[in-house]
Amino acid sequence: MAASKAARRRSKSSASERAAPPDLVDPADAAWARAVRWLAAHDRSERELRTRLAAIGAAADTIDVTIRRLSAFGYLDDHRFAVSTAEQAARRGHGSDYVRAHLAQHGVVEGLIDAAVASTFVDETALAQRVLRQRYPIEPRRPAERAKAARFLQQRGFPEAVVLAILGEGC
Helix, strand or coil, X not given: CHHHHHHHHHHCCCHHHHCCCHHHCCHHXXXXXXXXXXXXXXXXXXXXXXXXXXXXXXXXXXXXXXXXXXXXXXXXXXXXXXXXXXXXXXXXXXXXXXXXXXXXXXXXXXXXXXHHHHHHCCCHHHHHHHHHHHHCCCCCCCHHHHHHHHHHHHHCXXXXXXXXXXXXXXX
């Protein structure tokens, strides 16, 4: 019996969808509410929000007003998003190339990407060495092992120059 109650609760629409009939809801308010809910979960880029709002059918002028309002309140900030993403990636053992690709995919402007990478990856070689030691406690010596370690670091998003500085040219 408890399982059937849970199934009924899951199958019902969310409270925001039941709140009012679609023709009585102001589209600008609906877009604002959705955007704030998405940003409450985690930071997002402006382009990501624009794309998501367009996907739910918000008009272009409604999207523009919503984005301006979110920015004015400080809820939406691509610089904060870029720095936060870069710091999180560094904590997880990813390199600057990974961060650049991730932020570009989310539509962050190149200047903000450069600033976030510069502030976060001050000593990327040390970060790469730490990540390599976690994966390979014993330093790889044979060429095949060194090549495998180099591929590992490149897959983690470290630039080739950093990988070569750590493992040398022979990998």
